[in-house]
Amino acid sequence: MDTEYQFEGLPLPAFKLTKELKVLVSSQEAEKLFGPAALFKDLIDEGSLKKVEKLLKPENGSVRFEMNAVSASGGLLLADLYGKWQSDASWAVVVVPKEDNIERISQQLRRLQERLRETDYDLFQEKELSMQLLQRVRMLSAPSIRLDLDQMLIPLFGDLTAVKVEAVGDNVLKNIHDSHVETAIIDFTAVDQIEEEGLKLWNGLMQSLKVMGVECIVTGIKPAHAKRLHGLESTTVMRFASTLLEVLNEKSGSRL
Structure with a gap:
């Protein structure tokens, strides 16, 4: 089965990679989000590059991990990578972007909690907002x-x-x-x-x-x-x- 046909219409960024992480095939969603690329490493943020190189090894078989990628617009993108080493000596990789709302609201929640520890100013109002944000984070957890x-x-x-x-x-x-x-x-x-x-x-x-x-x-x-x-x-x-x-x-x- 040709991977190029497998990727047709796939609604997530997907790639077929060599052992050296050269891009052989990419889905339309991948090119839309990241733009054309010859090397998969060029799409990875510097802070996640060592993790990608360490985990995308044939001996690992199937992998799933979190990484930071760089979109075509230059923005940082938090995503889950699912990869499987295939019998034709290539990687099949699917990238699932995470909703940035989770991280953004979690950071806002942490800032509020730090303020609550440092001062009792408007304690009740701050606590109410903190609980609302916590509820929102729980909802975004699925x-x-x-x-x-x-x-x-x-x-x-x-x-x-x-x-x-x-x-x-x-x-x-x-x-x-x-x-x-x-x-x-x-x-x-x-x-x-x-x-x-x-x-x-x-x-x-x-x-x-x-x-x-x-x-x-x-x-x-x-x-x-x-x-x-x-x-x-x-x-x-x-x-x-x-x-x-x-x-x-x-x-x-x-x-x-």
């Missing part, structure tokens, strides 16, 4: 990213707690309902701890998606998550895949 007409990606960040699921649940259901997608890809790559109460509420959210007729595909499961999520499998229709890249390649292959 952004809904439309991949195409049929699929929506929901990457989760941080601990899966009852408070977080309550904060993001309605927003997730609304976005999926309004977009009429058939498949929700839930990515657990950036999830740390899964709390019992959070898991119960998450089970309820998955049941709601099932009633809506939405297929759920869970990716990025760590060994520590597997036992906890195994209990949901008996009551909720879910499919598991090792990486987001696997799901995207499967979708691209089905079009041929």
